[in-house]
Amino acid sequence: MNPRYVPLAATIAIFVAAYALCILQYPNMLSTRVIGNLLTDNAFLGIAAVGMTFVILSGGIDLSIGAVIAFTGVFIAVVLENTGLHPLVVFVLVLGIATLFGALMGAIIHHLEMPPFIVTLAGMFLARGMAFVLSIDSVPVKHPFYATMKAFYYRLPGGGRITLIGGLMLLVFAAGILIAHRTRFGANVYALGGGVQTARLMGVPVARTTIAIYAFSGLLAGLSGIVFSLYTSAGYSLAAVGVELDAIAAVVIGGTLLTGGSGFVGGTLIGILIMGLIQTYITFDGSLSSWWTKILIGLLLFGFILMQKGFLYLSKGGRRLA
Amino acid sequence: MNALKPHLIRLAPQFAVLVAVVLLISLAFPDFLKLQIQNGRVYGSLVDVLNRGAPVALLAIGMTIVIATRGIDLSVGAVMAICGAVAAASITSGHSLVYTLALALAVGLLCGLWNGILVAVLDIQPIIATLVLMVAGRGIAQLITEGAILTFNDPGLIFIGSGSFLGLPMPVVIWLVFGIAVTLLVRRTALGMLIEALGINRRASTLSGVSTGVLLVAAYVLSGLCAAIAGIIAAADIKGADANNAGLWLELDAILAVVVGGNSLLGGRFSIAAALLGALIIQSINTGILLSGFPPEFNLIIKAAIIVLILVIQSPRIRDLAALFGRSESAEATVKQEAK
Numbered sequence: 001m002n003p004r005y006v007p008l009a010a011t012i013a014i015f016v017a018a019y020a021l022c023i024l025q026y027p028n029m030l031s032t033r034v035i036g037n038l039l040t041d042n043a044f045l046g047i048a049a050v051g052m053t054f055v056i057l058s059g060g061i062d063l064s065i066g067a068v069i070a071f072t073g074v075f076i077a078v079v080l081e082n083t084g085l086h087p088l089v090v091f092v093l094v095l096g097i098a099t100l101f102g103a104l105m106g107a108i109i110h111h112l113e114m115p116p117f118i119v120t121l122a123g124m125f126l127a128r129g130m131a132f133v134l135s136i137d138s139v140p141v142k143h144p145f146y147a148t149m150k151a152f153y154y155r156l157p158g159g160g161r162i163t164l165i166g167g168l169m170l171l172v173f174a175a176g177i178l179i180a181h182r183t184r185f186g187a188n189v190y191a192l193g194g195g196v197q198t199a200r201l202m203g204v205p206v207a208r209t210t211i212a213i214y215a216f217s218g219l220l221a222g223l224s225g226i227v228f229s230l231y232t233s234a235g236y237s238l239a240a241v242g243v244e245l246d247a248i249a250a251v252v253i254g255g256t257l258l259t260g261g262s263g264f265v266g267g268t269l270i271g272i273l274i275m276g277l278i279q280t281y282i283t284f285d286g287s288l289s290s291w292w293t294k295i296l297i298g299l300l301l302f303g304f305i306l307m308q309k310g311f312l313y314l315s316k317g318g319r320r321l322a
Numbered sequence: 323m324n325a326l327k328p329h330l331i332r333l334a335p336q337f338a339v340l341v342a343v344v345l346l347i348s349l350a351f352p353d354f355l356k357l358q359i360q361n362g363r364v365y366g367s368l369v370d371v372l373n374r375g376a377p378v379a380l381l382a383i384g385m386t387i388v389i390a391t392r393g394i395d396l397s398v399g400a401v402m403a404i405c406g407a408v409a410a411a412s413i414t415s416g417h418s419l420v421y422t423l424a425l426a427l428a429v430g431l432l433c434g435l436w437n438g439i440l441v442a443v444l445d446i447q448p449i450i451a452t453l454v455l456m457v458a459g460r461g462i463a464q465l466i467t468e469g470a471i472l473t474f475n476d477p478g479l480i481f482i483g484s485g486s487f488l489g490l491p492m493p494v495v496i497w498l499v500f501g502i503a504v505t506l507l508v509r510r511t512a513l514g515m516l517i518e519a520l521g522i523n524r525r526a527s528t529l530s531g532v533s534t535g536v537l538l539v540a541a542y543v544l545s546g547l548c549a550a551i552a553g554i555i556a557a558a559d560i561k562g563a564d565a566n567n568a569g570l571w572l573e574l575d576a577i578l579a580v581v582v583g584g585n586s587l588l589g590g591r592f593s594i595a596a597a598l599l600g601a602l603i604i605q606s607i608n609t610g611i612l613l614s615g616f617p618p619e620f621n622l623i624i625k626a627a628i629i630v631l632i633l634v635i636q637s638p639r640i641r642d643l644a645a646l647f648g649r650s651e652s653a654e655a656t657v658k659q660e661a662k
Binding site for chain 2: 061108112114115117118119121122123124125126128129130132133136237245248249252258259289290291292293294295297298299301302305306309
């Protein structure tokens with residue numbers, strides 16, 4: 001097998017094995033209802049994680065997405081409450097803001113040659129601060145259009161539902177996979193992750209690609225914020241704290257190398273599903289406390305990082321021992 | 323005096339900013355500068371700044387060293403929560419104060435050791451290596467407190483959070499003493515220089531005989547120890563261990579303090595004193611915003627503005643531009659660039 005596929009294969013194997021174990025203990029977990037809920041509950045995280053996958057593939061990191069999700073939610077709620085705009089118009093507006101915000105961070109990262117870590121940290125403070133300025137309280141969304149969108153779902157055999165937001169996540173993943181593997185932009189992202197210098201020599205437009213990557217991540221964070229607002233029917237500036245870390249964890253568990261340049265958008269979907277599965281198992285069990293989720297995800301993260309190191313070591317024939 | 327001069331020049335910008343911030347606040351609120359002594363203890367907003375800034379100042383000490391090695395430690399907030407939880411759990415189950423403190427500090431050392439081994443031995447990127455503990459750490463802390471806020475009323479432990487020594491609140495004394503001790507340790511020995519060498523070029527330092535592995539682990543262990551002390555102070559301050567909120571986002575504040583202190587995130591030369599001044603600048607702004615009646619949420623926006631400003635100043639591009647305007651500056655810029 002191509003060594004490129006080994007981390008992805010390991011992720012899929014772990015997911016299948018974990019799901020099989022869950023089913024052995026709780027046969028009810030093998031129902032379309034559980035699968036439908038798995039998709040719905042993790043929709044906002046999944047959409048944000050697609051953007052994060054692109055950022056990490058390019059060798060960067062985006063710490064601002066949780067704050068952008070919160071800002072989007074509050075912005076939608078506040079605008080809907082105070083103006084007569086239709087939600088769809090507000091969605092377009094907020095997606096524009098989020099994309100510009102991401103593009104701005106990308107521009108700073110490229111033109112000021114600063115580490116993405118600290119630039120997106122500033123972005124995180126800024127977005128969270130703007131959300132607070134808009135409203136400190138949780139603002140409910142009561143627009144009737146929300147109820148219409150929530151009532152919209154595709155019924156699976158066995159009673160499960162693929163809701164609008166669950167379906168949207170799958171669509172975003174499909175689009176992400178296409179963009180990553182079938183477009184010039186996707187190839188540029190991989191090239192950038194392989195090394196900025198080499199990418200530049202190969203003729204990759206580094207500035208444009210970097211800005212586009214962060215703009216794309218911003219756009220998806222905005223979309224994730226819309227989904228989150230649909231999911232919770234409210235906008236709250238303290239919502240989605242730490243989502244960026246969950247997204248990074250999902251990307252790593254999905255088999256993407258943190259050094260950039262190698263990985264798959266599809267793997268991130270499996271990563272999201274594994275994390276969702278842990279949560280679902282803990283809910284099914286009932287006696288395990290919620291903090292086990294964090295510990296298990298931490299352990300899983302550790303295991304995958306270790307595995308990646310092992311592969312890197314093997315593929316370079318142990319020459320890194322200097 | 324001559325020996326001190328380079329240090330003073332290094333600290334001048336941070337010091338000027340701190341003075342400017344304090345003056346600005348005191349212009350609006352003359353009471354800000356007022357100090358009074360009651361029951362043998364100094365009270366006043368300035369002391370409050372020093373006191374409230376204690377956790378970030380402590381974290382900034384360890385973070386400075388870690389960043390100087392070209393690393394970063396994202397787990398300090400979670401380690402604070404773990405150590406606070408350990409201290410609270412130990413004191414409530416009837417152990418002595420000394421045992422409790424030793425246990426909490428040992429746990430902090432252990433957390434640092436874990437990070438250090440991941441970074442130095444397994445050669446994992448520091449952001450990711452410490453992310454593991456950042457994600458799992460709060461879970462571990464909740465496991466220890468069993469999800470509740472573990473309260474205690476042991477006078478000895480509470481003294482660490484709200485007692486006073488020589489008129490100053492205990493947290494202030496602790497971070498001052500610890501900061502001076504670490505500064506002396508790295509500056510009066512070759513350790514500081516070796517850490518800088520490691521941060522600038524790890525391979526070259528290894529090849530020239532520096533045991534970079536041990537140094538790297540030691541840097542993370544120190545950071546873990548700082549987080550443990552900060553965690554104990556934070557728990558003692560509220561007389562309880564809150565696994566969810568203790569030290570939440572303080573890792574970011576600590577990194578910000580180090581950056582405001584003019585230390586490069588790319589590793590190399592560092593100054594602990596400057597990072598401590600950075601922590602005080604951040605805390606003064608926090609206190610100033612609270613006093614001014616602005617919603618505290620403005621803090622985040624101001625912090626973002628500060629980061630962007632510093633990024634622009636530190637940016638290699640801007641430095642090149644500055645180099646165009648003066649020969650002396652251009653010489654300095656090349657030296658700095660060579661240092662990287």
